[in-house]
Amino acid sequence: YFHPLSNVPNAHFTTPLSRAWLLVQKYRGCENHARHAAHKRLGPIIRLGPHELSINSIEGVQTVYNNSSFERTEWFLNAFRGREAPFMVCMLRTKEHGSRKRMMASIYMKTYIQNSPVIKSLVIDVFQKSFRNELAKWAVDALTVDVMQAFQPCVTDFTTGWLFGIKARTDWLHNKSEANTFYRNFERSGADDAQQNLRQWSNEMCQKSLKTADAKNDICQDGGATHKASVCSELHTHLRKTENPEATATFLKDEMLDHVIANQIATAIVLTYVTYSLSLNPLWQTKLRSELNNLSTPQNEKFPSPRDLDSLPILDAIITETLRLYSPNPGPWPRHHPTSSCQINGGYTIPARTTISASSYTLHRNDSVFPDPEEWKPERWLEASTEQRAGMMKWFWAFGSGTRMCIGSNLALLSLKAVVKVIYSEFETEIVDGSGMEQMDSVIAGPVGDKLLLKFVKVK
């Protein structure tokens, strides 16, 4: 009765005494559904355990996530196997995390990515040539395609080009056996030998990257500006200044591996849900195609510029709505204040070290902000006034917020838009079997994810 959290509504009558209720929801794989239902009943702050809360309000998110005094909890070390390898996601202390993030922040900035000649070349080689050839083959042979499996090598070839450089990137769209070895290890990544294999793979990629990143290849001159050719060489340059060679090598391979994995799963899941939603809504395919085909390609270029692609309202609405409804990393993302108590949501006093978390799954289902929240409706973004859109964006949390927000969001958005452009300017998609599409309710999806079988048909 006298506990400081006793005035917070309980998700279940047992939660002041034990975490059992929460553990059962986790075990059943329906934690986010259960949190969402409890927030609907009880309001924006609920108690999940003796020292654990869930929040579902902008005020709460700003207090906790947009404030660097709150730190990630040890949950991240277990979830991402971060005890052996200090990479950014698992850096709990604000200072250590900030120093690593600053090493890579500029290379992941939106304008930097949009202007990068490396990105330009990767979009053409990976998406416009290699992936488009696959699409054409699938259409000619009328193949049934398991799209989650098909998108993973495509987005990995693109991202490894950015992470390790064009010359060192993977070519999994062609080299299926190398891709399969990686996926097999990833599926078993809880096992020590599989984890070692993944780290060894990343180590080899880093070495190849640094070997090919000589002065000429590493720095590209484009329109007078210089561009780094890879995250790997950028990070290596910074780490070398602060760490000894052995630590540099370890930190580099673990950080790079995490970015490969973070990209591969999340981006492929979003593409799977974009193609699923568009296949269920052929009218949106037609609208999108018309917008894409009216987009001009600059003279002497083979693909629209990233900036022009980013300015397309229908494409943007489709991607944003898919990220809202089918957020691939829905959370919850736990934080705590290590030393002080804080005030949250209308005056609740929360003791230090209380675990607090929000999730995009629940934030994205606020029906006063997103009417009919379970419906996939790109029009909500297109028809909104500037003010309404700004209001929805405050609640849009697919990439998190604050200092720990996703570093790869701009890269992910660009690759999503470019792949959707390549598919829907020339092809229609039809569902062959969508019965395997269960909505994600876990923070880390498996490498196979939800299964969707599609047919690709060339538009006449």
Ligand code: HEM
């Ligand atoms: C659609 C694709 C993606 C989604 C939805 C997504 C989502 C997220 C979210 C929600 C977080 C924040 C977790 C937290 O608050 O604790 C995060 C962090 C992170 N993401 Fe992403 N991500 C995506 C793609 C990528 C890509 C392409 C990369 C890199 C190439 C990447 C690398 C990272 C890293 C390194 C972090 C940790 C950031 C930090 O600790 O400061 N992600 N991501």
